Amino acid sequence: MHNTTLEVLRCPYCGGRLELVTSLYHRREGDEIEDGILGCHCCIFPIVSGIPVLHLQPAATTARDHVQAGRPELARRTMFGLEDERHAEAFEAIAASETATYREIVDALGPTFEGGYFLYRFSDPTYLVADAVVRAIAGTVLARGGRAVDICGGSGHLTRSLLGLSPAPPVLADLYFAKVWLARRFTAPGCEPVCCDGNSPMPFARGAFRFAMCTDAFMYIWTKRQFVGEMMRLIDGDGEAGAVLIGHTHNERAWCPSHGQPLSPAGYRDLFETLEPRIFAEAGLFTDVVNGGPLDLSRRDTDDTLDRDTALSIVATRRTDVFKPHPLDLPSSSGELRLNPLYETKPDGDQVRLRLRFPSEDYEEEYGACRQYLPEEVVVNRASLAALESGRLPTELLDLARRLVIVDLPKNYY
Ligand SMILES: [Zn+2]
The missing domain is CATH 1.10.287 (Helix Hairpins)
Incomplete structure (x- = not known):
């Protein structure tokens, strides 16, 4: 954890500033705090492997005892479970x-x-929409400065979308230590990971961010009203107006196989007391993305359209420049362009036959819409694939990169 991150951290319970307790065990390397104890008005929290753990669940208190006793390696084991x-x-x-x-x-x-389907995350339809929405909104509100926070961001697949857009390193917050640790190492290198509980007040200062997002997780939050109030507090700063995004949250009106406690569109709207949010049905945004853009955030979906969609995206901001059509640029590769792991390869002379293969029927049921851009079968030159493996995208494969048969993955992903 960088020293300066202390500026934006606050105790989730008393709201007080957090400081490194230098009289207790700690390890620093330059401006980074590796292990140590943070103190506020009411309690103390551990920093484990550079990650502040700002909740009081049993593993966190055990890890805190280990750090205090000078056993950081045991604290890390505890946090990894x-x-x-x-x-x-x-x-x-x-x-x-x-x-x-x-x-x-x-x-x-x-x-x-729960590793789940992480391997296929970068080409699934939910990710595609979320990535486009995040880039459009973050790109607009952070254009002249500010910082982004990805709350309940798991192992950082969408924090990655913020890397080139958040002038200050994006903060990734999640309850699961292993996930944010993986994000910092692989998925979103350069982000600042924080371990905290989404059902508690958020451990950040008022106005610390200009963009606060939570994607594919809000239906699992029980304290939804508090959560939205907190997101609004985080972007309540002195400078330009910011934005809140709740991406891909399930709809109580439309059946969906995943668990959670979703609300109806009207229910989600009622969570926002100080600002009228705009709610988008995911199907329309998905069509925009599959068609290559623009992503039209000027659309106003009818109540009927919203009621019928299984997933919704909610945007709350005073900035009118967010609600317009946004061109979809192919982002420059920040990792490695690789063959999509959903494809099985079969050599055939000088050519290679690529066939779409889903890991399970469940996957196909949930993410089958990817057939709208992933072809069933393609044949490519063996030489082109060899070039790709050596780190170059041959012209022949450009179109396959657009169709996500070739994906931009974090380095050392699989
Ligand atoms: Zn406190």
């Missing part, structure tokens, strides 16, 4: 390897860590 000694050692050996991939580390965390 590695209780068995042999499992912990095996995980640490893999985590210590510079060439370890995201996939290997997820596997090493074991079956209790």
Whole structure:
């Protein structure tokens, strides 16, 4: 954690500033705090492997005791949920390897860590819409400065979309330590990870951000009213007006296989007391993205359209320049262009046959809309694929990159 991050952190319970307790065990490297104890008016919290843990769940208090006793490695094991000694050692050996991939580390965390479909995340329809919406809004409100926060951002797949747009490093907040740790190492290098509880007040100062977002998680939050109030507080700064985005939240009016406690569009609207939010049905945004743009945020979906969609995106801001059509630019690659892992390869002479294969029927049911841009089968030259593997995108494959048969993945992703 960078020293300057202390400027935006506040205790979620007393709202007080947090300071490193230098009389207790701590380790610093330059401007970074590696391990230590943060204190406010009411309590103390640990920093574990550079990640402030700002909640009081059992693992956090155990980790705090370990840090206080000068045992940072045990604090880290606790936060990763590695209780068995042999499992912990095996995980640490893999985590210590510079060439370890995201996939290997997820596997090493074991079956209790929900890795889910992360491998396919960068081409699923939900991600595509969210990435476009995040880039459009963050690109607008952060154009002249400010900072972004991704709340309940998991392992940072959308924090990644903020990297080139948030002038100050984006903050990624999530309850799961392992996820934000993975994000900092792989998915969104350069972000500032914070571990906190989305059902508690947020551990940040008023006005610390100009853009606050939460994507694909809000339906799992029980304290929705508090959560929205907190997001509005985070962007309540002195400078230019900011924006709040709640992306991909499920709709109580339309059935969907995932769990959660979704609200109706009217219910979501009522959460915003000080600002009238605009609610978008995801289907319309998805069509915009599949057609190559523009992403039209000037649209006003009817109540009927909203009621019928399984997922909604909610935008609250005083800035009128957000609600317009936004061109969709192919973002420049910040990682590695690789073959989409949804494709199975079959060599055929000088050519290679690529076939779309879903990992499971469940995946196909939830994300089958990807067939609208992912072709069933393509044939490419073996030489072009070899060029891609050596880090160059041959002209022949440009169109496949647009169609996400070739995806921009974090370095060492799989
Ligand atoms: Zn406090």
